[in-house]
């Protein structure tokens with residue numbers, strides 16, 4: 001015999017299975033209805049742009065105006081690149097250049113993003129729909145259905161119909177990469193030979209080695225074993241630089257370019273640990289050696305010196321150069337040793353260059369230009 005009792009407003013039912021003896025013991029069960037009810041979808045509320053054609057038109061105007069603003073931002077960045085050049089190397093010029101190019105690109109990206117979101121929220125079709133999962137690959141009717149969906153999406157988004165919105169979006173997407181492409185121009189050596197540009201620096205016979213950034217010349221007696229100095233040519237300062245000829249400036253028009261090529265690291269090792277190449281005999285002075293600080297991988301500054309191993313480490317991609325063995329590569333992606341600057345001392349004991357570098361400094365792409 002079974003007995004049902006309504007409980008708590010009828011949601012749960014108690015089913016008691018009585019034993020043949022008539023007692024209510026074994027077999028009692030509680031059956032609960034599903035605790036989570038499907039809430040369903042709330043009633044659909046139409047947007048103002050669905051109800052009022054004028055508001056819809058206004059939203060459309062807003063969207064294509066934003067896309068046009070994006071185009072203006074992209075073109076503005078290109079114009080900023082042209083009208084705020086950085087060739088002088090002055091800090092103010094560099095600040096203005098980066099600020100206006102950055103503002104143009106930011107405006108272009110922001111406007112395109114806001115425009116796309118506004119298009120989706122205010123103009124595209126607004127209704128709830130349910131998609132069912134289907135096995136893969138789809139059968140022919142499904143593919144036809146997908147094509148229908150695309151067609152429907154095209155109709156509902158107005159992509160084909162709203163030609164102003166569509167064309168302005170396409171224009172904005174085409175214009176946006178332009179500033180990036182324009183910026184690549186600064187990487188090109190323009191009308192000069194890249195090999196000569198990288199090979200010729202401010203170093204020359206008799207140019208003193210000076211501390212970076214103070215420009216104070218360095219005496220050989222100040223360089224103790226284990227120490228490392230960041231070094232620039234003594235003439236690389238704002239007062240003297242523009243008085244030099246282009247040749248004395250290492251072919252560079254501005255101070256930063258000249259510094260980027262001429263920067264050097266100076267270290268002193270125990271002479272017994274120094275293994276010099278026969279063709280470079282006399283390039284060091286009393287265990288003091290000077291190497292270009294520009295990494296031969298992609299040009300980062302090789303700034304970390306480990307005194308015990310005599311290794312120089314480039315922090316960008318971990319190339320390591322052994323100073324005791326003509327800065328040969330011992331680890332990492334660099335393919336060529338750091339170029340060595342031949343040095344000696346003048347009659348006052350200051351360290352001076354014997355000549356310029358004997359090979360181009362920096363990344364090795366020039367090897368492919370030979």
Ligand code: FES
Nearest residue numbers: 295297298314317
């Ligand atoms: S730039 Fe030095 S390792 Fe890549």
